[in-house]
Amino acid sequence: MELNQIYTQILTEHNNSKRNKHHIDSPTATLKGVNPSCGDEISLELRVKDGVIEDAGFTGIGCAISQASASIMIDLIKGKTVEEAKKLVKLFLGMIKGEITDEKQLEPLDEAIALKDVAHMPARVKCAVLGWHTLENAVEGKKVTEE
Amino acid sequence: MNPWAEDFPILNEKMNGKRLAYLDNAATVQRPVPVLRAVDEFYRTENANPHRGLYELSVKATERYENARHTVKEFIGADKDCEVIFTRNASESLNLVAYSYGLNFLHEGDEIVLPVSEHHSNLVPWQMVAQAKGAKLVYLYPDKEGRLTDDEMEKITPKAKILALAHVSNVLGSVYPVRKIADKAHSVGAVVVVDCAQSIPHFKVNVKDLGADFMAFSGHKMMAPMGIGVLYGREELLNKMPPFLRGGEMIEYVHEQSATFAPLPQKFEAGTQNVGGAVGLEAAIHYLQKVGYDKIAETEQALLNYTLDGLAEVPHITVYGGTKNRRDRCGVISFNVDGVHPHDVASILDADGVAIRAGHHCAQPLMDYLGVNATCRASLYFYNTREDIDQFLSSLKRVRGWLGLGT
Numbered sequence: 001m002e003l004n005q006i007y008t009q010i011l012t013e014h015n016n017s018k019r020n021k022h023h024i025d026s027p028t029a030t031l032k033g034v035n036p037s038c039g040d041e042i043s044l045e046l047r048v049k050d051g052v053i054e055d056a057g058f059t060g061i062g063c064a065i066s067q068a069s070a071s072i073m074i075d076l077i078k079g080k081t082v083e084e085a086k087k088l089v090k091l092f093l094g095m096i097k098g099e100i101t102d103e104k105q106l107e108p109l110d111e112a113i114a115l116k117d118v119a120h121m122p123a124r125v126k127c128a129v130l131g132w133h134t135l136e137n138a139v140e141g142k143k144v145t146e147e
Numbered sequence: 148m149n150p151w152a153e154d155f156p157i158l159n160e161k162m163n164g165k166r167l168a169y170l171d172n173a174a175t176v177q178r179p180v181p182v183l184r185a186v187d188e189f190y191r192t193e194n195a196n197p198h199r200g201l202y203e204l205s206v207k208a209t210e211r212y213e214n215a216r217h218t219v220k221e222f223i224g225a226d227k228d229c230e231v232i233f234t235r236n237a238s239e240s241l242n243l244v245a246y247s248y249g250l251n252f253l254h255e256g257d258e259i260v261l262p263v264s265e266h267h268s269n270l271v272p273w274q275m276v277a278q279a280k281g282a283k284l285v286y287l288y289p290d291k292e293g294r295l296t297d298d299e300m301e302k303i304t305p306k307a308k309i310l311a312l313a314h315v316s317n318v319l320g321s322v323y324p325v326r327k328i329a330d331k332a333h334s335v336g337a338v339v340v341v342d343c344a345q346s347i348p349h350f351k352v353n354v355k356d357l358g359a360d361f362m363a364f365s366g367h368k369m370m371a372p373m374g375i376g377v378l379y380g381r382e383e384l385l386n387k388m389p390p391f392l393r394g395g396e397m398i399e400y401v402h403e404q405s406a407t408f409a410p411l412p413q414k415f416e417a418g419t420q421n422v423g424g425a426v427g428l429e430a431a432i433h434y435l436q437k438v439g440y441d442k443i444a445e446t447e448q449a450l451l452n453y454t455l456d457g458l459a460e461v462p463h464i465t466v467y468g469g470t471k472n473r474r475d476r477c478g479v480i481s482f483n484v485d486g487v488h489p490h491d492v493a494s495i496l497d498a499d500g501v502a503i504r505a506g507h508h509c510a511q512p513l514m515d516y517l518g519v520n521a522t523c524r525a526s527l528y529f530y531n532t533r534e535d536i537d538q539f540l541s542s543l544k545r546v547r548g549w550l551g552l553g554t
Contacts, residue, residue, distance in 0.1 A: 006494070007491075012549075040490075061520045063489075063490035063491045064487070064491045067488075
């Protein structure tokens with residue numbers, strides 16, 4: 001594993017940025033995602049209107065990979081329809097599992113492609129997918145309101 | 148050159164193309180050739196199901212198993228062989244005590260006293276007992292140096308029926324004054340359960356000197372194979388406890404509607420046991436004795452000082468637990484790098500061949516108490532060298548740079 005393929009500029013910028021790491025106004029869905037084995041947790045907030053994700057944000061604690069991955073995801077899904085977001089989640093999970101490697105096919109993932117090499121780091125896969133699994137659950141309607 | 152390192156072939160393995168610096172010894176240590184050989188030889192020449200067969204091979208296997216028990220008994224200073232119960236690991240040993248003693252001898256309003264730094268294996272089983280019996284968990288909180296002060300021990304009152312504590316904290320490395328706390332617990336009539344998983348690999352454990360009524364440890368943290376562990380219990384207590392697991396080899400007579408049970412230790416050893424593991428544990432004890440606890444302590448203390456001094460020179464590092472009074476602690480060092488999550492630290496060190504642990508170390512209540520989500524943990528064993536520590540420190544200095552932060 002080459003570190004410079006993982007700890008890229010895109011990843012560190014997203015990790016150090018607070019752009020998407022905050023609460024949003026009047027969320028329609030708030031969902032917690034946890035990696036019990038490592039204690040990472042994020043709380044994802046979405047405001048969906050007429051099937052479109054108007055705004056999204058997250059809060060939480062975790063490693064650079066989990067935090068940057070969630071931030072990149074939010075950039076990607078804002079303004080997209082729920083259906084489009086679901087497709088992106090599927091594509092991302094396919095990339096991280098190493099099942100989808102074709103660059104052309106991965107194009108819609110944009111900056112998230114920077115996380116491609118996590119596929120070669122089994123110990124970190126669950127970090128990269130935390131935000132995306134949480135989004136998947138959120139749009140599937142598993143609405144959990146935080147206490 | 149470390150004279151023992153060559154007994155551990157795995158230390159020569161390359162990790163990510165780099166020299167391996169194995170610093171996750173609190174999770175599990177490596178096995179020396181004599182242990183590997185003993186297990187191999189047992190399966191090659193002496194394997195059969197013990198306590199069952201009426202043929203020579205089975206008698207041999209039984210002998211090896213019972214000899215291992217006797218070696219453990221001598222090693223920990225128990226009175227009788229039957230006070231040594233073989234389990235899979237310390238977790239199973241502690242569960243045995245919680246299920247068999249806790250659920251049967253605790254009552255509503257009783258208290259279970261334990262340090263907040265306990266490993267989940269000596270905490271979650273007691274939560275189960277407290278919930279089932281209406282008992283209460285009372286926590287002792289270590290100070291900034293990782294010590295349990297006399298004030299905290301005032302919490303051990305006549306309501307206390309169990310005192311559960313680790314000899315050495317698996318996060319802070321603190322060595323707790325078990326005897327002193329055990330005396331206090333005994334003075335109010337509590338039973339003392341000591342988790343020695345983190346101490347027995349590093350220094351002499353004697354159940355009498357500790358004042359332990361029950362004592363648990365895992366073989367794999369002291370160079371034995373994974374899957375063999377020990378519960379020591381005072382004979383009188385073990386005798387009045389019901390079996391934990393039921394089945395083969397732990398019975399006396401079985402009728403359609405009822406059964407009576409075998410005497411100690413078989414009462415607590417249901418099913419075919421891990422004889423190969425017990426043989427490996429015996430070999431590990433012999434190896435430990437050959438190296439000598441004095442030598443181990445001397446080597447580890449020197450390495451601990453070298454590591455703590457080195458860490459103090461690295462900017463942006465916070466070390467948890469005692470750093471001043473180093474005699475009261477073991478070579479388990481928890482730390483964090485400012486602005487970097489422990490998992491990233493571990494991945495970056497891994498790329499340099501350095502193996503450390505990152506996470507909550509199965510001690511979430513302690514993490515809450517320390518006000519952290521997770522920590523990095525480097526832990527030493529006597530086969531480690533200054534070269535391992537230098538490799539660790541030099542990799543650590545580069546961590547913040549990888550995350551785009553100032554070094």
